[in-house]
Amino acid sequence: MLKRIINILVFVPLGVILIILSVANRQTATLALNPFDPADSVLSVSAPFFVFLFLAVIVGLVLGAGVTWFAQGRHRRRARNEANEALKWHREAEKQRGEVQRLAQRNSLPEPQN
Incomplete structure (x- = not known):
């Protein structure tokens, strides 16, 4: 909310x-x-003229977003690698838990408590 x-x-x-800007800049301009x-x-x-103003803002937003996206690429790569x-370590831990359970059943020992 x-x-x-x-x-x-x-x-x-x-x-x-934006509406006020559009109404105030209705005259034709040549680029x-x-x-x-x-x-x-x-x-x-x-x-x-307001079309050129809006296009400039849109191009600026797109370029700024692109630069930010490329600049943060190393952070995304690091997060992906760490995930x-x-x-990998979670799978290894699950594998080791299964191994402990298998050994405990084979040796008839009580399972360790978590």
Whole structure:
């Protein structure tokens, strides 16, 4: 419930700000990708200015997420290796418990208490 309230407190004002930003920046802007001839229509795109703003934010989020994901790769690898090692030692412990039980039954000794 607390998470839902926090999400509402964050995303509702963010949505309002984005709507206000979109309404305030409806004029058409041209993005020219040819630095030598800005009038070249082949390498230019015309759209409302808020589209360029949103695209810049989205590209920034994707690049930031990618950089973070690659930067945390060593931590994920370490966690994966430690989980595999823990599983290996757990299997070994189960194998040793089975061996103790088998020896206890063979020798008619009482089983050890855990």
